[in-house]
Amino acid sequence: MDQETLMTIAGYGKFFILLFVFIIFYGYAFSIYKRQKTGEKDFEKYSDLVLNDSIDATPLEKRDNSKEK
Amino acid sequence: MQSNAQLEYDYSVVKLFTFATILFGIIGMLVGVIIAFQLAFPELSNLAGEYGTFGRLRPLHTNGVAFGFTLSGIFATWYYVGQRTLKMSLKESKFLMTVAKLHFWLYFITILLAVVTLIMGYTTSKEYAELEWPLDLLIVVWWVLWGVAMFGMIGMRRERAIYVSVWYYMSSFLAVAMLFLFNNMEVPTMFWANGAPSSAMHSISMYAGTNDALVQWWYGHNAVAFVFTTPIIGMIYYFLPKESGQNVFSYKLSVLAFWGLMFVYLWAGGHHLIYSTVPDWMQTMGSAMSIVLILPSWGSAINMLLTMKGEWGQLQTSPLIKFMIMASTFYMLSTIEGPIQAIKSVNAIAHFTDWIPGHVHDGTLGWVGFMIMASLFHMAPRIFKKEIYSKSLMETQFWIQTVGIVLYFTSMWIAGITQGMMWRAYDEYGSLLYSFIDTVTVLHPYYTLRGIGGLFYLTGFLIFAYNMFKTATSGRVLDKEPANASPMAS
């Protein structure tokens, strides 16, 4: 295969990967917006992670150490 | 684990890295000021024989401030922000504590060795990757140790949700690991010496010529992203809300800006390929991406400015808030300047001139430097349990350094554009108007001004060091950890 075809393939590859990434990115943006709106998840409460960060403060979402990694 | 009434955060590693930040800051910036004046007064290059020439000292400056000052600042704040937002203490794990300590000492030794070997002239010549192969191996070891500490701490956390600052530190760890490994692929030559008494320190790059340049600038461009940008954004997302007692203006925006930055930053590297053989439409995409990059960058910066909404009064009362707001302002400035320089026709003039160091220093002095110093100031009352020694010294430092930065970038803008235009000037007969030396001597006043700007900044940094030292040794003892605004004696 010569250089030219290689570059063309790489070019198209790049284009489609970018397209894919954009779709995921905007999908994510939309999902954040939707979840906040429907009240499924409140994102803004996470600011508290900074304001309430002493070691004996109650965790915002306590972690169950026995499950998941 | 839950009923630990006296459990506290452990700041011993934070203190060690804080010390290193200040020490390497002084060394790196001092060398910077020296080489700035060497360009204005070249006799200064020959005061220490071969060891004091501009060429020997420049890598010492860049490595000193990037890997000495900035990295220790990142590590110091990581061990602080990490513990606090994850709600775990290093005290809870002997293993992680040992790893963190080892991380510090190996790091510290590496930087000291770096100073010695660079002065002796051991360098690979690849910018920001100058250190020779034995030191590179050491770096890999402590970088892995940092990763172990980081993921170990995350694994032990009590808080299920991971705050956005921690994401930024994680991205920095992962990306730099990859960039560093690929760019520093080198072959020690002593194994093929064939009996010749060759140097054990010497190595050559795996890649040759243009390929080497491609890998190097892929590294160079993105090292800026993941050393000078993402971890510093992580800092401001923690320290600004904490110090001001405000909620982040929009946490949703912070999440989106994070992913936006991750997706776009590396694509913007395409602007380095402008004169290469890639198809035209791909080059255009690279330039377009550089412009798109403004969005996530400004997203974060504006998010920070709006966090202060309704609380702008703090800007007058607290020098610490001043530092952080000024830092995000400089961040906005340099993230708009960068894409401008990526435009083809602008790049043709700006490349190889002093405009480039000018651009770099908007970011490093204004954004990175201010943010790291502000973070250390914020941490000081918590890690030493003392009041900050002097507020008026902080004010003085702030103004001296701000003036220093302005002197620096204005003089370099003028110098860069002047020289870029002179290089391409023709007379009416179609021959070059200026010989090269004309374009050097004309810069003398700007080089002098730049040196003075640097001297201002260094002076400010020494004031900072003194203030920190006094805080640790003779600040008024606090009986309770301050919640938000850091206490400071006038």
Next chain:
Amino acid sequence: MFHWLEQRPFFFAVMLFLTVAFAGFIEIIPDFAKASQPTVGTKPHTVLELAGRQVYIKDSCNACHSQLIRPFKSETDRYGMYSLSGEYAYDRPFLWGSKRTGPDLHRVGNYRTTEWHENHMMSPSDVVPGSIMPKYPHMFKNTADVATAYANANTQKQVFGVPYDKEGMPKLGSWEDAKAQALEDAKKVAADMKNQSVKDAVANGQVPEIVALIAYLNSLK
């Protein structure tokens, strides 16, 4: 799907890594094969030139000098033919530089001589008034590291297949051969120089740094 990821730091990290990694690979790899073809007539450096190149790197001349002539009229008028990718095929590491505090050096061998360099390196401002380049008197005393230069060349030959010892290419041979050849080359350079201690050193079988450096600068064409 996103919710699941947000809660799992390790998968999160993997995602993050992939995001950051893929752009780099697609960006760099297509260019790789193409750029490594040497231009016709490009030869690897001799051992003496490599020793000089190591001096150039040791004193970071690349901090002030570029070796990359861009395809603009104002640059080709000043420095000569613009640089081609294939001319760098044997450069490990590349030395394009990023800042032109001094002029480009990619073709300096075309318009400067041994004698000019000798005076200039000793004291640039005496040759070019107003120059801000440092003086390099120590290069007249320090001995160049020819042994490492040989190891350098041999590594290129053995590991990367650089065509030393091929028809019409520089000879390498054993360390003894290479050492003798380097000294031979050094004598030719020293013949055009007037510094007595440098001449004496070369006559005694040593190669001062300045001699190697000038051999390298002369090879930049």
